[in-house]
Structures are given as structure tokens and as C-alpha cells.
Amino acid sequence: MPKDYYEIxxxxxxxxxxxxxxxxxxxxxxxxxxxxPGNKDAEAQFKEVNSAYEVLKDPKKRSVYxxxxxxxxxxxxxxxxxxxxxxxxxxxxxxxxxxxGDIFGGGRGGRGERGGGPQRGExxxxxxxxxxxxxxxxxxxxxxxxxxxxxDVCKGSGSKAGSGPETCPTCQGMGQVRTQQGFFSIARTCxxxxxxxxxxRNPCPACRGQGRKRxxxxxxxxxxxxxDTGTRIRLSGEGGAGLAHGSPGDLYILIxxxxxxxxxxxxxxxxxxxxxxxxxxxxxxxxxxxxxxxxVRLSVPAGTQTGTRIPxxxxxxxxxxxxxxxxxxxxEVRVETPVKxxxxxxxxxxxxxxxxxxxxxxxxxxxxxxVKDFLDKMAG
Numbered sequence: 015m016p017k018d019y020y021e022i023x024x025x026x027x028x029x030x031x032x033x034x035x036x037x038x039x040x041x042x043x044x045x046x047x048x049x050x051p052g053n054k055d056a057e058a059q060f061k062e063v064n065s066a067y068e069v070l071k072d073p074k075k076r077s078v079y080x081x082x083x084x085x086x087x088x089x090x091x092x093x094x095x096x097x098x099x100x101x102x103x104x105x106x107x108x109x110x111x112x113x114x115g116d117i118f119g120g121g122r123g124g125r126g127e128r129g130g131g132p133q134r135g136e137x138x139x140x141x142x143x144x145x146x147x148x149x150x151x152x153x154x155x156x157x158x159x160x161x162x163x164x165x166d167v168c169k170g171s172g173s174k175a176g177s178g179p180e181t182c183p184t185c186q187g188m189g190q191v192r193t194q195q196g197f198f199s200i201a202r203t204c205x206x207x208x209x210x211x212x213x214x215r216n217p218c219p220a221c222r223g224q225g226r227k228r229x230x231x232x233x234x235x236x237x238x239x240x241x242d243t244g245t246r247i248r249l250s251g252e253g254g255a256g257l258a259h260g261s262p263g264d265l266y267i268l269i270x271x272x273x274x275x276x277x278x279x280x281x282x283x284x285x286x287x288x289x290x291x292x293x294x295x296x297x298x299x300x301x302x303x304x305x306x307x308x309x310v311r312l313s314v315p316a317g318t319q320t321g322t323r324i325p326x327x328x329x330x331x332x333x334x335x336x337x338x339x340x341x342x343x344x345x346e347v348r349v350e351t352p353v354k355x356x357x358x359x360x361x362x363x364x365x366x367x368x369x370x371x372x373x374x375x376x377x378x379x380x381x382x383x384x385v386k387d388f389l390d391k392m393a394g
Contacts, residue, residue: 019066038067132260152239162254168218172225179212187211240334245269282341320349
């Protein structure tokens with residue numbers, strides 16, 4: 015009698031989708047053939063775990079299984095290996111992600127519905143952090159990534175040399191089986207061939223019948239000027255290899271721009287806070303300040319207040335989709351109050367305070383005039 019799928023995964027019948035996935039990944043990592051070479055028991059358990067998860071992760075299949083058990087899924091015939099004797103099946107992407115880390119997040123949805131024909135490979139995602147200097151100038155970056163490639167031994171067929179896929183005897187190559195439930199006829203994916211319509215009795219030893227295997231490759235990625243966090247760069251055909259000679263998926267580079275110690279980014283504009291001395295604020299002057307394109311001169315008007323913003327046109331970042339157009343570098347002035355005054359400096363500041371008229375500090379005069387009016391009204 016077939017084992018209960020919930021028992022195989024070690025979860026309750028009310029387990030959530032996340033609980034199912036967590037249990038499957040844990041068991042699949044423990045029992046994977048690559049980690050248990052030559053262990054037939056582990057390989058058999060691995061296939062059981064994969065079969066259980068294939069059913070329970072699908073709400074429709076799970077509903078049928080909960081009502082009718084294994085009989086409702088039409089299992090128990092066929093023999094031989096399926097198109098996936100290694101047990102990867104729909105969980106191939108999950109196992110791949112566990113082995114190589116979470117370098118690819120999501121985006122594996124290029125498989126489409128199963129059937130006997132070619133299937134497109136998975137789309138992968140790679141997160142890349144770049145600097146503001148790279149945003150300014152663009153660059154070419156080399157990355158080395160794990161990948162899924164067509165098996166070079168069986169050329170993607172999944173079959174051992176001298177053999178090939180055979181029509182599934184359970185579904186007669188249709189990929190689906192039908193059962194009669196009273197007046198209703200229910201069609202579901204053939205469990206013997208996984209919906210492909212073909213089975214492999216003599217799997218390729220290099221890829222265990224998958225037709226694909228894990229590998230690594232080095233790619234050159236062109237980063238255009240002006241990219242921002244969230245920008246996606248698509249590398250066509252650099253995703254996972256397809257099944258049954260299907261077209262490969264794509265690789266998406268997701269950009270994240272690192273924080274800069276000197277500039278804050280606002281679209282194509284940059285903000286830079288620049289401290290100036292008390293005397294520079296009062297008398298005005300010229301300063302040399304940094305920009306991402308080199309040093310620039312800043313003119314500070316006499317009487318500049320802290321918080322004043324001075325735009326330097328065209329000294330910001332390039333626009334991603336508007337070649338030759340640049341944003342602004344906005345300089346926010348911060349007036350630095352002198353500290354640790356010596357005796358002579360203090361005397362000079364006291365002399366300055368005594369000789370300054372109210373007109374020299376219009377904001378202070380206006381504020382304290384309002385304070386006086388407010389207090390007079392409170393007292394009256």
C-alpha cells in the first residue's frame with residue numbers, strides 16, 4: 015500500500031503551503047543523491063519526498079488526494095523511470111537554490127505547463143550592488159554564477175546512449191489520465207510521466223535523466239550610466255537550459271545602488287552638505303567642492319544662512335533614458351559655529367556682538383518682535 019504523502023513529509027494534513035515547502039526542502043537536502051552517492055535507500059526516499067511534494071503543493075491535486083487518496087490520483091502503474099528519474103521534477107529550482115544559495119530569488123516561472131514537447135528554461139535573478147561612480151560613468155562587470163545547462167553527455171535527451179524516451183504506457187503519450195467519478199470525468203496530470211507523455215527507462219548516468227545539469231559560467235554585464243536601485247538588466251538566453259531542447263530562460267540583473275559617504279541621490283540629482291565657516295557665511299567667498307565628475311567651484315553669497323541650497327546645474331547624474339542629459343548637484347550649506355575659542359578670539363567676537371546693529375540679524379529681530387507681541391497679549 016502506498017505511503018501517506020503527509021507522513022512522508024512529516025507534516026499534518028492541515029499544513030500550510032510554507033510548512034510543506036519547508037519540510038520538503040529539509041528532506042530533499044538530506045536525501046539528495048549528490049549527498050548520498052550509492053545509497054539506494056536515500057535515492058528511493060528522495061523520490062518519495064519529491065512525489066509527495068509534487069502532489070501536495072498543487073491545491074487541486076491536494077484536494078483530490080485528500081478526498082480520494084492515491085486512487086484519486088490514478089497511481090500504481092507505468093513502471094520504468096519518468097522523464098525525471100533523479101526526482102528533481104518541479105522542485106529542481108528549489109534544490110538548485112538550496113545548493114547554490116539564494117543568489118537567484120524567484121523568477122523561475124518560465125516553465126509553463128508540462129507536456130511532451132520542449133519546455134522553456136527557468137528565468138534567474140542576480141542581485142548586483144553598484145556604486146554611484148558606476149552610475150555616473152557606467153561599467154562592465156564580470157560575474158561568475160551557478161547555472162543549469164544542457165547535459166553534454168546525452169545532449170539534453172535524458173537517455174543513456176543508444177536509447178531514448180518512450181511513450182508513457184499509462185497515459186499513452188497524452189500527459190493526462192482520466193477517471194470516472196459518477197457522472198463526472200476528471201482529467202489530471204499523469205503521475206507516471208509527470209505530464210510529459212514520455213518515460214525514460216535507461217536514464218543518462220551524468221544527469222540522471224534530467225537532460226540538464228548544474229554548472230558555473232562567467233558573464234560580462236554592461237551597466238549603463240544612470241541606473242537606479244530596482245533597474246533590471248535582461249541577459250537573454252542566460253538563464254536555465256530548457257527541457258527536451260526547449261529554449262533557455264533569461265537572466266535578470268537586479269541593480270542596487272550603494273549609499274555614498276558624501277552624496278545623497280534623488281533621481282538624477284545629488285545633494286551634498288558642505289560646512290562653511292562663520293566668516294565665509296558672513297562675507298561670502300569661493301570654495302572648491304567635490305562632484306562625481308571632478309572638482310567644481312562653488313560661489314557662496316555674502317550673508318548665506320545655514321540650510322541654504324545652491325544648485326550646480328548639470329553636475330548631477332546622467333538620466334538613464336535621456337543620453338547627454340544630467341541632473342543637478344545641490345549644495346546644502348551648513349554654517350559651522352566656532353568652538354574652543356582662545357582669549358583673543360573671544361574678545362573679537364564680543365566686540366563684534368557689541369557693534370552689530372539689529373539690521374545685521376533680521377531673522378532674529380523679526381522673531382523676538384513676535385515674541386514680545388505674544389507675551390504682551392498674554393499679559394493683557
